[in-house]
Amino acid sequence: MPEQQTSVGIELDGVTKRYTGQREPAVDSFTMTINPGETTIFVGPSGCGKTTTMRMINRLIEPSAGRITIGGDDALSLNPDDLRRRIGYAIQQAGLFPHLTVAQNVAVVPGLLKWDKKRINARVEEMLSLVGLEPSEFLHRFPRQLSGGQQQRVGVARALAADPPVLLMDEPFGAVDPITRGNLQDELMRLQSELRKTIVFVTHDFGEAVKLGDRIAVLGDRSRILQYDTPEAILANPADDTVAGFVGAGASLKQLTLLRVRDIELGQTVTATEDESPATVRQRIEADGRKFALVLDGRGRPLRWVHARQLGGDSLAGTGAPVGDLVSSQSTLQDALEAILTEGGDAVVTGTRGEYIGTVQLDTVVGKIRELREEHQS
Amino acid sequence: MVYATVCGVDLWEFVTDRWPRLAAEAYQHASVVIQCTIIAAIIGIGVGIAVYRSPLGSTIATALASTILTIPSFALLGLLIPFVGLGVAPTVTALVLYALLPIVRNTIVGLGGVDAAVTDAARGIGMNRVRVLTLVELRLAWPAILAGMRVSTQMLMGIAAIAAYAKGPGLGTEIFSGLNRAGAANATNQALAGTIGIVLMALVIDGLYLVIARLTTSRGIRA
Numbered sequence: 001m002p003e004q005q006t007s008v009g010i011e012l013d014g015v016t017k018r019y020t021g022q023r024e025p026a027v028d029s030f031t032m033t034i035n036p037g038e039t040t041i042f043v044g045p046s047g048c049g050k051t052t053t054m055r056m057i058n059r060l061i062e063p064s065a066g067r068i069t070i071g072g073d074d075a076l077s078l079n080p081d082d083l084r085r086r087i088g089y090a091i092q093q094a095g096l097f098p099h100l101t102v103a104q105n106v107a108v109v110p111g112l113l114k115w116d117k118k119r120i121n122a123r124v125e126e127m128l129s130l131v132g133l134e135p136s137e138f139l140h141r142f143p144r145q146l147s148g149g150q151q152q153r154v155g156v157a158r159a160l161a162a163d164p165p166v167l168l169m170d171e172p173f174g175a176v177d178p179i180t181r182g183n184l185q186d187e188l189m190r191l192q193s194e195l196r197k198t199i200v201f202v203t204h205d206f207g208e209a210v211k212l213g214d215r216i217a218v219l220g221d222r223s224r225i226l227q228y229d230t231p232e233a234i235l236a237n238p239a240d241d242t243v244a245g246f247v248g249a250g251a252s253l254k255q256l257t258l259l260r261v262r263d264i265e266l267g268q269t270v271t272a273t274e275d276e277s278p279a280t281v282r283q284r285i286e287a288d289g290r291k292f293a294l295v296l297d298g299r300g301r302p303l304r305w306v307h308a309r310q311l312g313g314d315s316l317a318g319t320g321a322p323v324g325d326l327v328s329s330q331s332t333l334q335d336a337l338e339a340i341l342t343e344g345g346d347a348v349v350t351g352t353r354g355e356y357i358g359t360v361q362l363d364t365v366v367g368k369i370r371e372l373r374e375e376h377q378s
Numbered sequence: 379m380v381y382a383t384v385c386g387v388d389l390w391e392f393v394t395d396r397w398p399r400l401a402a403e404a405y406q407h408a409s410v411v412i413q414c415t416i417i418a419a420i421i422g423i424g425v426g427i428a429v430y431r432s433p434l435g436s437t438i439a440t441a442l443a444s445t446i447l448t449i450p451s452f453a454l455l456g457l458l459i460p461f462v463g464l465g466v467a468p469t470v471t472a473l474v475l476y477a478l479l480p481i482v483r484n485t486i487v488g489l490g491g492v493d494a495a496v497t498d499a500a501r502g503i504g505m506n507r508v509r510v511l512t513l514v515e516l517r518l519a520w521p522a523i524l525a526g527m528r529v530s531t532q533m534l535m536g537i538a539a540i541a542a543y544a545k546g547p548g549l550g551t552e553i554f555s556g557l558n559r560a561g562a563a564n565a566t567n568q569a570l571a572g573t574i575g576i577v578l579m580a581l582v583i584d585g586l587y588l589v590i591a592r593l594t595t596s597r598g599i600r601a
Contacts, residue, residue: 060502085504095499099517099596109503142598158503168502 007036007198008071008165010057015066017052026052028222029066036071037196041213043203044246049223050202054168057200058087070166085112088159088167088197092174094151096143102128102154103139109162127157132187149180156188160195169201173208185211206247210235210254218243232258236376252369256334261327264368266349266358269294274303278311278319285311294348295320300355302326302348326350327360333368336360392567400552404575407548408583410541411534414470418477419527425478426485426523427511436486443479451476451537455544469538469546476537477530484526488519521595528587535580539572549575 011034017027027049034040042050055061057068059080068075075083096105103124110120125135131153143151152172159167173181189212192199203209209216210231217228220242227239235255238244247254270293272281285293285308295304295316306320313319325339327347339347339360346359393400422443429435451472458468492515500510516523542550549572556569592600 058502060498081504081506083504084502089499089502091495091499091502093493093495095493095495095502097496097500097514098493099514099598101598108505112504112509142596144598155499 006165007196009036010034010071010166010198010200011067011069012053012057013067013069015053015056015063015068017049017056017061018064025064025222027056027063028224030223030225032217032225032228034198034200035215036198038214039192039199039201039212041201041203041209041216042219043206043209043216044219044223044226046204048219048221050219051170053219053223054170054200054202057166058084058089058168060084085109085162086164086166088162088164090152090155090159090167090169090172092171094143094148094155094172096151096154096158098143101140101142102133102146105143105154106158106161108158113162115162123161127161128154130160130191131157133157147180148176149184152176152184153187156191160191160197165198167197167199169199171203172201174203174205181208188212207254210258218246232372233376236373253334255369255372256337256365257332259333259368259372260329261331261333261336261349261360262329264333264360264364267346267361267364269346269359271296271356272306272316273298274316276316278313278316281306281316282308282311292345294323294356296356299353301353302350302356305343305345323348326354328352329357333360333365337362337365340365389567389570392564393571396571400549400571400575403547403549403551403572404579407535407538407550407576408579410466410469410473410547411531411538412583414473414534414538415477415527415531417470418474418530419481419523421474422478422481422526423485423516423523425482426489427516430486430489436490440479440483440486443482446475447479451540452543455540455546459544464545466546468544469541469548472541473534473538477527477534480526480529480533481523482526484522484529485519488522489515491522492518517596518599521591521599521601524587524591524594528584531583531587532580535576535583539576549573 012030012032015027015030016025018025030053042054044050052061056063057070057075059075063076070083070087097108100108103121106124106127107120110123115123124139128135128138133150133153138146138150138154143154146154155172159169173184176184185208201209201212213231215228216231216234218226218234218239220226226246227234227243232255234243235247235251235258238247238251244251270281270285270288270290272284272293272295274295274297281293285291291308292305293308294302295306297303302323304320304322306316310319323343325335325342325347327336327339327349329349329351336347336349340362346361348356349358349360351357425439429439454472454475455468458471462468462471496514496518497510500514505513538546538548539550539553541548542554552572552575553569556565556567556572559565559568
């Protein structure tokens, strides 16, 4: 029974960090409103002050000037330890306590908050299941007996154990291999769709920012905000050359990962069933001004593409080339584009039972990108 | 029993004859060494905690403890007598001083070796300084601290023998008395009994340290 916490926003107002002996402040008058229940990504080059800015939110670094409020409470007037128990914290190397078991690691914050033992045990199991680790298998393991990806999962479970409304994540997936990183990102997105925490996530990987962020703050030197907007808007219309450089080549391709097949209008093609005569199918293809027809099975599932030239025989059975890559309405437009390029023609879209529901054409994809760019330019 | 026959009387016979007295001295010897190690551990760990975050403080503490170790034990005991008198007091003072170096040094090394990511996470999830120290840093540094205590104990087993010079307790009494009476009946046996007794006890206590290390170190950080 987690404490029900409603989402809280974070306000930073003129937050500045000066280190003695340095002329320039590390973070210079940073002002930002972080929306409740959203994932906000701080992205920027190494040394730009993004981590320093994040660490001022839970006061691991004390601001030299400025105000920070979390859900309306003045963070700078609270006891820092109490403040931190209300803010989840996950870092790159996971930082698990090596002398404690997985269960003891996850139980630390509820323990500090003096939850009773039964509630802590139940919560620990719940958290491990939440991050995709089977409790019976992992509860009594020590961190050194886990892979890097599993350690990160435990790190996230520990950060979320006391159900804090805010979660700070400092390059949490920076030290794992690319495949594990992709999985962990997917898991985080799934978790966040259930939990709707206010997440502040620091990374230097713009691709990761686009994938995970509801909003992205692109930061420059001394944590200056170069652009703070949705990933779509930043990709479609970078604020200046520095942001454009950081977004990097392939902004349009990255944009495709943000769009789903369900966001665009599906095309249709000529379809045929296996028991139809080739002659009537050819007639329909020609009437439609096309060259191909899609052969479906008895339940409407796509089987093969046949070319008009191949329709000379007595039966459709066995003619044509099998359909390779299929996409669903949940697939990203990047997947659809991949299928178009692999197939050398339209990508076939199937519904929940595998039945044909339409096609994606290259022109539609190109048109959608153009449309987005125009939308964000205005 | 020819092999151990020295000066006409066999060592084994000597030990069995004087067993009650030797056993009491052995007990005192072990007892003073263990107690001094514990006192030194409390002081040494405290000093280590006080200085480990400051490179300068660590250097000074280690240098100071090293300097103490270079004073010949015989001289230190002798120099203490005018101040604290004879018997237990100079013995304990000298032993505690000698035991400090390994413990201070290993505490500093152990605490300094704790992964920064771990302490950062500990603070980040809301542990205060005392909790970070007691629940995380000291637990992780414990194997190193214990190793320092083990070295100190081994060292003290030998040094404690010299405490007999200041009328301190322990098997050193036998050694001194034996050496003073060199050539007399049983003189060599007496010195040998004391020496061998110390060596045997040192081995037993070393074994105990292994057991303690195993029982008090988390499986998660055991080598």
